[in-house]
Amino acid sequence: MATLHFTKGHGTGNDFVLFADPAGEVDLTEDQVAAICDRHFGVGANGILRAVLSRNIAEGAAALAEDADAEWFMDYRNADGSVAEMCGNGIRVFSRFLIDNALARLEPGETLPIGTRSGVRDVQRNAAGFQADLGRWRLSAGEPLVRAKELPVARPGLGITVGNPHVVVALASVEELESADLAYSPVIEPEQPDGANVEFVVAAEPMVKDGVGHIRMRVHERGSGETLSCGTGAVAAALATRYWAGAGAPNQWKVDVPGGTVGVRMFPTEDGEHVSLSGPAELVFVGELEV
Structure with missing residues (x-):
């Protein structure tokens, strides 16, 4: 010993x-x-x-x-x-x-x-x-569906890789976000070969203020369950929200998680767009x- x-x-x-x-x-x-x-x-x-x-x-x-x-x-x-x-x-x-x-x-x-x-x-x-x-990121292939306990129907997800795999799901309201029971593992269809962290996201009102995007997130991490925060998950959630928002969406985001707030920034480099995460x-x- x-x-x-x-x-x-x-x-x-x-x-x-x-x-x-x-x-x-x-x-x-x-x-x-x-x-x-x-x-x-x-x-x-x-x-x-x-x-x-x-x-x-x-x-x-x-x-x-x-x-x-x-x-x-x-x-x-x-x-x-x-x-x-x-x-x-x-x-x-x-x-x-x-x-x-x-x-x-x-x-x-x-x-x-x-x-x-x-x-x-x-x-x-x-x-x-x-x-x-956190380096370069990429969209993952496929169109996964995600089922979570206490969410009545399967929701479409967006696969994003930021060094580890994520599937991000947009929800309609804070009430939906809070109702999801993440003590149970969300089910991803089709099943991901290496598993994935699953993020559930709601946009703030307003979503963009003074050029900074703002979202709220909960996460179920593979191998750990629901956590108070996931850094790469916050990055994936911000990237997914920017993707859904389309042209003109900001490159700087504030992400609220149950344990606090982190910052995400997308920026160009010689080898492509990188994304950074900041916080305590x-x-x-x-x-x-x-x-």
């Missing part, structure tokens, strides 16, 4: 257990991850973030090939122990963890590259806390576990 020194953190209520494993020596099983994330018998979290040096994890080779400065790799596991490609709230909290533990530095105006399974993601400080460039990152407490 070994002692795991950990930190609990969250980004708008999307919470994580974080620990440093520079040498890549701690290989938690799915059952161990699930036990740690259990809210009754463990620490409680939506997932686990392991900080490992990119050179010491197999997936880190691709990160270092993409950016030699991507010293740290964010090894993310969902609450059920499954492996995930990326986490938008998680990468902000991960960056805060590295900085507060003197594992990395990030001065105003500087960029901190972080390796993930969906590529290197650049993090900067901003007024909201941290901003992460909080570290709550430290502790030890016998695993």
Whole structure:
């Protein structure tokens, strides 16, 4: 039995257990991850973030090939122990963890590259806390239907990939949004090969004010269930709403989630349009576990 020194953190209520494993020596099983994330018998979290040096994890080779400065790799596991490609709230909290533990530095105006399974993601400080460039996004093929408990009929969804897969569903009212019972997994038809996070979205009134779009969202994350926030989900929801709104829709959005508010911005780059996510990152407490 070994002692795991950990930190609990969250980004708008999307919470994580974080620990440093520079040498890549701690290989938690799915059952161990699930036990740690259990809210009754463990620490409680939506997932686990392991900080490992990119050179010491197999997936880190691709990160270092993409950016030699991507010293740290964010090894993310969902609450059920499954492996995930990326986490938008998680990468902000991960960056805060590295900085507060003197594992990395990030001065105003500087960029901190972080390796993930969906590529290197650049993090900067901003007024909201941290901003992460989540890279290029794309629409997914197909026209999925989504069924959710307490929503009377199946709703059309829009598939969007932002390093991990999402299906976004527009609802007609706040009442519909609140009535959906996301304790049960929404059913996507046809079934997605790798699963998907499902976001339910309602536009604010007005939807656009002073050039900034505004939406409200709830989410069911694959491997974690309903969470208070999903960073990549907020990005997917904003992208989907802009797509539905058509020409003239803004490239900057405010997304309200049950745990707070995050910002989304779309911007051009040499390799195509990128999208960024900004918001707070909080570290709550430290502790030890016998695993």
